[in-house]
Amino acid sequence: MADNALGRFLRARREATTPPAGTGRRRTPGLRRGELADRAGISVEYLTRLERGTDRSPSGQVLASLADALAMTADERVHLYRLIKAGSTCAPAPPPPLRPTLLAVLDSLSPAAACVLTPSGDVLACNEAFRAISGMGEERNLVRFTFSPEAKAHYPDWDRIAHDRAAALRAAADLGDHAAAVLAFELSITAGATFTDRYDAAAALPPATGTERWGPALLVFETLHLPGEGEHRVMVYFSQH
Missing domain, CATH: 3.30.450.180 (Beta-Lactamase)
Structure with missing residues (x-):
């Protein structure tokens, strides 16, 4: 996956997500990593690795939890999957022709x-x-x-x-x-x-x-x-x- 496209997308969505009410003024927009990690049920350390691109193979469960936590639209979920697919080097073999x-x-x-x-x-x-x-x-x-x-x-x-x-x-x-x-x-x-x-x-x-x-x-x-x-x-x- 060239240039950590997955990590950039996750960070952009996190920063575009409205934080909970009553959390006061912030130096950066959107959710903090800890807030998103809590919503998704993963550790802050793991979310940091995903955003920085040091881990580029999250499970489907983790990605689904992040998509839910970030309230992604159907199109954004498809884009998230395509980012993972773009990083794969395995091309499926074409099926043999039918009789x-x-x-x-x-x-x-x-x-x-x-x-x-x-x-x-x-x-x-x-x-x-x-x-x-x-x-x-x-x-x-x-x-x-x-x-x-x-x-x-x-x-x-x-x-x-x-x-x-x-x-x-x-x-x-x-x-x-x-x-x-x-x-x-x-x-x-x-x-x-x-x-x-x-x-x-x-x-x-x-x-x-x-x-x-x-x-x-x-x-x-x-x-x-x-x-x-x-x-x-x-x-x-x-x-x-």
Whole structure:
């Protein structure tokens, strides 16, 4: 991370945050380090290392606590995550191409909506029916979409769907899926407690079949696990009238 961008951003947000009422005159603007450290539940020494750039690898929990303590907006949380991501030298390997026969199966399932998902929720392929009803737009990860503002408007039963998709991500991360662990780290910062409360509480696998409401549509879904590497799965959504 060039030139300690993370530390500069944290310090700038701290100095721009209004201090508690009744704390008297100050020589510097905003919160003192001790005040922010108390709010975030970390030590002053650790916050100092973060701001000075001597520690550039904080955990997602620490970053989420700092984002909460600084009352960061959704855009600021995304920027905070991007600062961490910019400092990483590890580029994910591109997924192998899907078999043409599998793509043909997706198309043949219309008018049912269908997609191929990785364990972390990346949509590797989908048919036109899925694109038309999913509400995802340009987003290509079903779990990330679930914890976006757009999803809360798209899913009438958002709380249940969010619980199930956080549980699916937790299961994948617990089984060693690197992409799932990286996405959980990202969402712990960008979505905060909305995500982490559900992720940390996940105690069971999500259902492989059931119903979900997407907009006005009530859909029955089935999960089909694909043979071979990658542990990919096909999700098929049928309209229920």
